[in-house]
Amino acid sequence: xxxxxxxxxxxxxxxxxxxxxxxxxxxxxxxxxxxxxxxxxxxxxxxxxxxxxxxxxxxxxxxxxxxxxxxxxxxxxxxxxxxxxxxxxxxxxxxxxxxxxxxxxxxxxxxxxxxxxxxxxxxxxxxxxxxxxxxxxxxxxxxxxxxxxxxxxxxxxxxxxxxxxxxxxxxxxxxxxxxxxxxxxxxxxxxxxxxxxxxxxxxxxxxxxxxxxxxxxxxxxxxx
Amino acid sequence: xxxxxxxxxxxxxxxxxxxxxxxxxxxxxxxxxxxxxxxxxxxxxxxxxxxxxxxxxxxxxxxxxxxxxxxxxxxxxxxxxxxxxxxxxxxxxxxxxxxxxxxxxxxxxxxxxxxxxxxxxxxxxxxxxxxxxxxxxxxxxxxxxxxxxxxxxxxxxxxxxxxxxxxxxxxxxxxxxxxxxxxxxxxxxxxxxxxxxxx
Numbered sequence: 387x388x389x390x391x392x393x394x395x396x397x398x399x400x401x402x403x404x405x406x407x408x409x410x411x412x413x414x415x416x417x418x419x420x421x422x423x424x425x426x427x428x429x430x431x432x433x434x435x436x437x438x439x440x441x442x443x444x445x446x447x448x449x450x451x452x453x454x455x456x457x458x459x460x461x462x463x464x465x466x467x468x469x470x471x472x473x474x475x476x477x478x479x480x481x482x483x484x485x486x487x488x489x490x491x492x493x494x495x496x497x498x499x500x501x502x503x504x505x506x507x508x509x510x511x512x513x514x515x516x517x518x519x520x521x522x523x524x525x526x527x528x529x530x531x532x533x534x535x536x537x538x539x540x541x542x543x544x545x546x547x548x549x550x551x552x553x554x555x556x557x558x559x560x561x562x563x564x565x566x567x568x569x570x571x572x573x574x575x576x577x578x579x580x581x582x583x584x585x586x587x588x589x590x591x592x593x594x595x596x597x598x599x600x601x602x603x604x605x606x607x608x609x610x
Numbered sequence: 611x612x613x614x615x616x617x618x619x620x621x622x623x624x625x626x627x628x629x630x631x632x633x634x635x636x637x638x639x640x641x642x643x644x645x646x647x648x649x650x651x652x653x654x655x656x657x658x659x660x661x662x663x664x665x666x667x668x669x670x671x672x673x674x675x676x677x678x679x680x681x682x683x684x685x686x687x688x689x690x691x692x693x694x695x696x697x698x699x700x701x702x703x704x705x706x707x708x709x710x711x712x713x714x715x716x717x718x719x720x721x722x723x724x725x726x727x728x729x730x731x732x733x734x735x736x737x738x739x740x741x742x743x744x745x746x747x748x749x750x751x752x753x754x755x756x757x758x759x760x761x762x763x764x765x766x767x768x769x770x771x772x773x774x775x776x777x778x779x780x781x782x783x784x785x786x787x788x789x790x791x792x793x794x795x796x797x798x799x800x801x802x803x804x805x806x807x808x809x
Contacts, residue, residue, distance in 0.1 A: 392654065392658060393657060393658055393661050393667075394653075394654050394657060395653055395654070395657045395670075395671050395674055396671065399653075399671055399674065399675060400646075400649055400650075400653070402675070403649060403675055403678045403679065404645060404646060404649065406675075406679060407645055407678075407679065407682040408642070410679075410682075410683070412682050412683045412684070412685050412686065413685075413686040414638060414639060414640040414685065414686050415638040415639055415640075415685070415686045415687075415688065415690070416639075416640070416686075417686055418686030418687055419686075474689055476689060476691065476692060477689060477692050477693075477696070477776055478687065478688050478689040478692045478694075478696075478697040479696060479697055479700055479776050479777070479779065482775065482779060482780050482781050483779045483780055484780065484781060484784075544684070545684065545687050547700045547701050547703070547704035548700050548704070548776075548777070548778065548779035549779040552779070605704065606680050606684065606701060606704060606705075608705070608708040608712075
């Protein structure tokens with residue numbers, strides 16, 4: 387029995403597609419990689435510049451060891467989160483949706499546990515500060531975090547036809563955690579509600595913002 | 611009307627996938643002449659998929675053109691050493707979904723049923739076969755979308771579990787689970803039809 391004929395597109399289509407591609411040059415991998423690295427680097431360095439402009443690190447009443455421990459932990463969580471959100475796992479389409487959702491939700495909670503947990507190991511370091519409920523940290527975290535989010539979204543713009551919301555959320559959380567690392571350098575407060583409002587909530591808000599923006603910006607453009 | 615040919619059948623299997631990915635690697639690196647090879651390796655498979663989904667040759671060709679142009683536009687994002695087939699199918703699927711949404715024709719397309727196969731002598735065997743295919747198509751169309759798409763990409767388009775997982779943005783385990791559930795539903799649905807026929 388002869389095999390069923392396989393439908394093939396019209397031969398003219400090949401010439402048309404190749405001609406259209408020839409007329410509209412597209413950047414090659416080296417150019418895209420260079421642009422992506424530039425944007426990611428700018429997204430990470432600009433908040434540092436802002437942080438230094440606003441006064442930089444401040445030890446406050448914290449023991450130096452606590453400062454080092456919370457900073458090291460926050461930095462490690464942020465670095466892991468950045469790697470998990472930005473790397474693609476050897477696939478053009480990037481990592482699975484479940485991975486990205488975990489990256490968006492788990493590290494901010496890890497940050498809370500780390501900061502409050504180590505603060506609790508030192509006397510009086512988890513007490514509430516009446517003058518610092520967390521609103522300033524909240525604002526600064528959002529300000530620092532939105533910069534890398536914009537840079538990451540620009541770097542990955544139009545690249546995700548599968549799960550743009552999840553990728554946007556992961557990028558938002560990574561940006562928020564980078565901001566939290568800087569904010570931790572000058573915020574000595576380890577009171578759980580302060581950490582939640584000023585350090586963790588911004589990362590979760592940026593994840594939400596990333597998901598909303600990702601749905602529009604990370605999806606490949608639809609033809610008119 | 612699209613050309614129906616068994617002489618220009620697309621290359622299938624791992625070799626075709628590897629050829630396409632190698633050509634795409636070269637194209638992403640800047641070798642413009644490789645796009646023709648990418649087209650030759652991908653277009654027949656993508657067209658077959660799009661035609662089965664849209665059931666309109668002109669629309670399938672339009673979506674194929676858009677898919678390949680998006681691959682061209684995003685060539686710099688192709689991951690070195692990655693496989694191009696899941697990426698291409700994911701772009702095609704996204705464009706198709708966007709197209710459905712724009713035209714608001716999804717429900718109508720589901721109701722329209724499958725394309726008529728080429729006319730053939732009306733032997734009992736062919737009629738029986740046609741009926742079986744129709745029944746299977748009906749049962750497949752009743753599956754939840756996640757299961758239906760996983761089934762179509764593995765069984766009809768010949769993608770591996772890993773490739774389907776990539777196209778759908780999920781894990782291999784999740785794809786296996788969807789396929790298992792889809793097969794169970796199909797067995798139950800077709801079994802019920804057999805019992806109804808017998809009664």
